[in-house]
Amino acid sequence: MTVLVTGGNAGIGYFVAEQLAEAGVEVVLGSRDAAKAEVALRVLRERVPGARASWARLDLADLASVNGIEVGGLDAVVLNAGVRLEGPQRRETRDGHEMSFGVNHLGHFALTAALQDRLRPGARIVTMGSFAAKSAKLDFADLESKRDYQPKTAYERSKLAQTLFALELDRRLRAAGSSRLSVVAHPGGALDRLTPDRPPLHVRGTKLNLARIALQGKDGGARPAVRAAVGPDVHSGQIWGPRVFGLKGKPRPEPVRGPYADAEAAARVWAASVELTGVEPVFS
Numbered sequence: 464m465t466v467l468v469t470g471g472n473a474g475i476g477y478f479v480a481e482q483l484a485e486a487g488v489e490v491v492l493g494s495r496d497a498a499k500a501e502v503a504l505r506v507l508r509e510r511v512p513g514a515r516a517s518w519a520r521l522d523l524a525d526l527a528s529v530n531g532i533e534v535g536g537l538d539a540v541v542l543n544a545g546v547r548l549e550g551p552q553r554r555e556t557r558d559g560h561e562m563s564f565g566v567n568h569l570g571h572f573a574l575t576a577a578l579q580d581r582l583r584p585g586a587r588i589v590t591m592g593s594f595a596a597k598s599a600k601l602d603f604a605d606l607e608s609k610r611d612y613q614p615k616t617a618y619e620r621s622k623l624a625q626t627l628f629a630l631e632l633d634r635r636l637r638a639a640g641s642s643r644l645s646v647v648a649h650p651g652g653a654l655d656r657l658t659p660d661r662p663p664l665h666v667r668g669t670k671l672n673l674a675r676i677a678l679q680g681k682d683g684g685a686r687p688a689v690r691a692a693v694g695p696d697v698h699s700g701q702i703w704g705p706r707v708f709g710l711k712g713k714p715r716p717e718p719v720r721g722p723y724a725d726a727e728a729a730a731r732v733w734a735a736s737v738e739l740t741g742v743e744p745v746f747s
């Protein structure tokens with residue numbers, strides 16, 4: 464079994480890869496940076512002796528890089544990489560899309576299209592959502608925040624667009640009679656300072672932290688995605704998140720409701736994404 468993890472060189476993505484490797488899965492880290500990918504692979508192999516792991520160049524802010532990804536057959540892909548910008552300056556990808564929407568949503572939309580011939584029968588496409596998506600409102604007249612750019616709003620919109628994409632993909636897979644699954648996972652609240660050390664990839668500062676009562680580390684945040692990618696009793700169209708108030712704890716399926724249940728909005732996100740990327744994931 465082989466799984467591609469985007470942003471597998473750091474944060475939650477690294478722990479998704481580590482936990483998959485511990486389970487005997489072959490992992491491919493999608494990374495835009497060779498040096499970071501090599502460090503992550505070294506740490507991963509130290510933690511999991513005998514791990515089958517490699518990396519593939521992938522810059523989600525560059526659709527040519529996404530379309531040119533070099534990977535073989537896959538049993539799952541975890542669409543994990545993400546940017547959460549701060550500061551007032553609106554930034555754009557190489558293709559001129561607003562950075563959060565472009566990397567988090569459009570990059571992964573295009574990647575799903577690029578991988579369509581490499582995702583084996585029964586493969587799972589796992590999209591990393593966020594509880595932040597629940598409060599987002601999409602502005603279809605301004606999906607890329609050209610007017611009144613706010614980094615927090617742009618991030619939340621990108622995560623809602625990703626979630627709606629994944630649920631629309633589920634409907635399309637079913638309609639096409641495909642054996643592939645589209646599942647959403649979200650990590651709850653996963654903080655670097657609650658994350659175990661993986662030097663030199665990650666070294667935590669303060670060891671005692673009250674945030675642990677309500678939140679978790681990035682190792683914990685990885686678990687819903689790992690469950691969604693390779694675990695039992697996973698169904699297309701589900702959302703997996705942490706058990707305790709959706710913030711920490713063991714993974715469990717969550718109800719698909721509120722903005723997530725808006726199939727009309729999901730269809731509009733899909734159509735806009737086809738227009739903006741020039742590609743469309745099609746599975747049979």
Ligand SMILES: NC(=O)c1ccc[n+]([C@@H]2O[C@H](COP(=O)([O-])OP(=O)(O)OC[C@H]3O[C@@H](n4cnc5c(N)ncnc54)[C@H](OP(=O)(O)O)[C@@H]3O)[C@@H](O)[C@H]2O)c1
Nearest residue numbers: 470472473474475495522523524543544545591593652653
């Ligand atoms: N942490 C949380 O509490 C939380 C909560 C809800 C949802 N999430 C979601 O979980 C995912 C991972 O979050 P995290 O906290 O682990 O973030 P992180 O520590 O900042 O890691 C983000 C990863 O994405 C990669 N990335 C960023 N831009 C990229 C690009 N253009 N092309 C390819 N890779 C790129 C980064 O690579 P570089 O190292 O090269 O920058 C890094 O590997 C994100 O989708 C995030 O929205 C996180």
